[in-house]
Amino acid sequence: MSKSISGFSKLSKSHKIDWIVATYFNNNNDAKNIIKQYWNSNLKLQQLHDEFIENTITNYYLPFGVAPNFLINGKMHAIPMAIEESSVVAAASKAAKFWSERGGFKAEVLSTTKIGQVHFMFHGDFKVLNTFFETVKPKLKEATKSITKNMEKRGGGILDIELRDKTESIEGYFQLHATFETLDAMGANFINSCLEQFAKTFREEALDYDSFSEKEKNIDVIMSILSNYVPDCLVRAEVSCPVKDLTENPLINPEEFANKFIQAVRIAEVEPFRAVTHNKGIMNGVDAVVLATGNDFRAVEAGVHAYASRSGRYTSLTHAKIEDGIFTFWIEIPLALGTVGGLTSLHPLVKLALELLHEPTARELMQIVAVAGLAQNFAALRSLTTTGIQEGHMKMHLMNILNQFEATNEEKAILIDYFKTHTASHSAVVEAINKLRI
Incomplete structure (x- = not known):
């Protein structure tokens, strides 16, 4: 049975691999060789790839x-x-x-608007909340000036912020629903930074809003996050x-x-x-x-x-x-x-x-x-x-099947030529390989 490990992320790459091979592959050197054969020989490039994510042990290649x-x-x-x-x-x-x-x-391109939301809970008078929002809305934008400055210079930034009442779905659930233009950036970090600042300013301003009761002042922000649903992009x-x-x-x-x-x-x-x-x-x-x-x-x-x-x-x-x-x-x-x-x-x-x-x-x-x-x-x-879909698909899949059976270059050439005029199903390819090898 495999065992847990503490401090795995602090191990060197070679020690991570040693632990994985020992724990999950019974110290089989074949597993270690497979992992290492996909390392890039350019050490600087390999380090770059290693630092994209945590606990990197190798590269996974796609064509x-x-x-x-x-x-x-x-x-x-x-x-x-x-x-x-x-x-x-x-x-x-x-x-x-x-x-x-x-x-x-x-x-x-029909539109490029992106969306982010601050999800929060408020149990009180919606009219009072809405009045508070209209009062604080300019302050929300002002508080993000240091974040939006460069984006605004390029013509992007915060387009609008709305207060949305979602209490029909969940009691006390509201949103700050914000729209953004991020130009050539996908903008996830930019949007999330703005949203977190919105949430901070919104909470702080609520504590000093006289029209709120003491209970209403404690707005409970659940999360601040962009949406990957972009129907207006x-x-x-x-x-x-x-x-x-x-x-x-x-x-x-x-x-x-x-x-x-x-x-x-x-x-x-x-x-x-x-x-x-x-x-x-x-x-x-x-x-x-x-x-x-x-x-x-x-x-x-x-x-x-x-x-x-x-x-x-x-x-x-x-x-x-x-x-x-x-x-x-x-x-x-x-x-x-x-x-x-x-x-x-x-x-x-x-x-x-x-x-x-x-x-x-x-x-x-x-x-x-x-x-x-x-x-x-x-x-x-x-x-x-x-x-039909299979005729073209299976001819393209032919090389995968041949490689599964470790066909030689000579066998590949013969079988590729054969299946130009024959249906290339998996069983037909297997049968053809076996006949060729008799």
Whole structure:
């Protein structure tokens, strides 16, 4: 049975590894070798990675790929993607090439407002609380001047603060609901610093407010934290072309393809079981770019799926239509992203990814990420409504299966050529490997 340890974080990296290998791997040197083989030989770079988080013992690598031929608002991009799933980069690249020959992607940022909240409990007269809030509101902003000074110079800062009554949900529960503009920064630290100052000033001012009873003066702040739900930090991306141009394959009728495609989107709009998988495919593209550019994909995921449920039913993030013979496919998605701060100035690959994207502003990155999600969804729906998803996916997954069976380079070459004209299921690949090895 494994044992607990005190002071683990104070151990050196080598001592942490020794303890883990001794405690969980019975001093197996193979485990230690696996951990160490992912260390970077550049000691300075390895130290940088070690200091991103606590208790680092090694690096966990993901493939970093590039999807070329993305024509976005008339500008050509090669989009960096960090992801382990087979076929994502290939599918995005294929969709990008398809639409680059049909006018490319159009994208626009609809709004960039971000939200933070001070959650507090107050048991007293709401009218008195509201009057107090209106009195103290200018002081809340004034108290954050040292925090907001630099952001305001660049054109951002605190947009508004509201008092929200949430007592219908929880007795005595209220919020200071604040909106922010953080420009090219994702802004989490900026927003949280402002919120904590709001809470401090709000409590202090309440103690000196004469219209409060002694009980009312003791406002109980529960927490001060930004929200990753950003329904007003929205970006839209779309593609469109005449229906007659909607095929590369002369065997597929463009009108039939367009109608099936639209029905597939409609199914995702009304059927949550389909919508979840549909949106997961969108997030394959979104997350890969978010991760490659050093942004928080967990925050993006949480906000996006909340947005997909905003009507009270989980639904598709993409939509499609035909009007006057023109096929249009689009997405509106909330994205709180940054191109300064965080890992953007520290991680060498993040810096490289942003350089590859022509050093985008946060607004430009929002557009690029939305386009990646739309392209991924187009590629998936095109496969689903024509050849089926497995044909392309399993051919991309073929290399993973071959590596599982430690195929030689010669075996890989033979089997890759074989599966160009045969269905690549797991069992079919295993059977082919075994036949080859007889």
